[in-house]
Amino acid sequence: MPRSAMVLAAGLGTRMRPLTNDRPKPMIEVAEKPLIDYALDRFARVGVERAVVNVHYLAEQVENHLAGRTSPEIVISDERQELLETGGGLQKARGLFADGPVFCTNTDAIMIDGDGPEACTALASVWDGEQMDALLLLVPIERTSGYDGAGDFNRSVDGQIQLRKRDTAPFVFTGLQIIAQGLISEGPGGAFSTRVLWDLAASRGRLFGVIYDGDWLHVGDPDGHALAEKRLGKNR
Numbered sequence: 001m002p003r004s005a006m007v008l009a010a011g012l013g014t015r016m017r018p019l020t021n022d023r024p025k026p027m028i029e030v031a032e033k034p035l036i037d038y039a040l041d042r043f044a045r046v047g048v049e050r051a052v053v054n055v056h057y058l059a060e061q062v063e064n065h066l067a068g069r070t071s072p073e074i075v076i077s078d079e080r081q082e083l084l085e086t087g088g089g090l091q092k093a094r095g096l097f098a099d100g101p102v103f104c105t106n107t108d109a110i111m112i113d114g115d116g117p118e119a120c121t122a123l124a125s126v127w128d129g130e131q132m133d134a135l136l137l138l139v140p141i142e143r144t145s146g147y148d149g150a151g152d153f154n155r156s157v158d159g160q161i162q163l164r165k166r167d168t169a170p171f172v173f174t175g176l177q178i179i180a181q182g183l184i185s186e187g188p189g190g191a192f193s194t195r196v197l198w199d200l201a202a203s204r205g206r207l208f209g210v211i212y213d214g215d216w217l218h219v220g221d222p223d224g225h226a227l228a229e230k231r232l233g234k235n236r
Helices: 035-045 059-066 085-096 119-124 181-185 194-203 222-231
Strands: 004-008 050-055 073-078 102-106 109-112 134-140 153-155 161-163 171-179 207-211 215-218
Touching: 004 035, 004 085, 035 050, 035 059, 035 109, 035 119, 050 059, 050 085, 059 073, 073 085, 085 181, 085 194, 109 171, 119 134, 119 171, 134 153, 134 194, 153 171, 153 207, 161 194, 161 207, 171 181, 181 194, 194 207, 215 222
Parallel strands: 004 050, 004 102, 050 073, 134 207
Antiparallel strands: 102 171, 109 215, 134 171, 153 161
16 A cells, blocks of 8 residues: 555636636535545545645645644645646655655545455555656446546556547546656656646556446536536535
């Protein structure tokens, strides 16, 4: 189980407007609980010791909310001066992680575990740093809520994954992954997407995916937020 995690919380939340007019997306509540706490509580349950949280838009709200949290330990990566996207945010935070691979997640989804392994455990039980640079948690498109896309990845029988090349793909990226710090260091610097890192890993046959058997609630826009509220029993 990785000892460190990255929570990507610096985005502008434009697709969530008007809900993000006065608060950052990680502070949007579903069933009276901020989205960021769904991610951090999951990491705490599996024993992650430190979570690095990057901040940019209305950063003080996130910092104030997390100030009293002790599990996991919270370290802020400040991106007020420059928004670095997902890959750049990971690279800026690299010196804050413990040794070894790290979890990385965004905050615009909630996962409801099924009969199989818990989400983080499903990844950690398969992770093999000798063969992998990144291991992504994927969900079948039919187990999603609030998602209107055409899928993200195809997956081979050996677990290697490829980004969608045709009109549709059967699996959606949940936002949760394990990634090697060596791969993070190969990023180009500045602002860039984690897709740059995935492309590097895939070119070496080191990009893999695990299929999650739970449900994935995408909370990326007001419609997705309303569906998540309904699912979790707080339909306001």
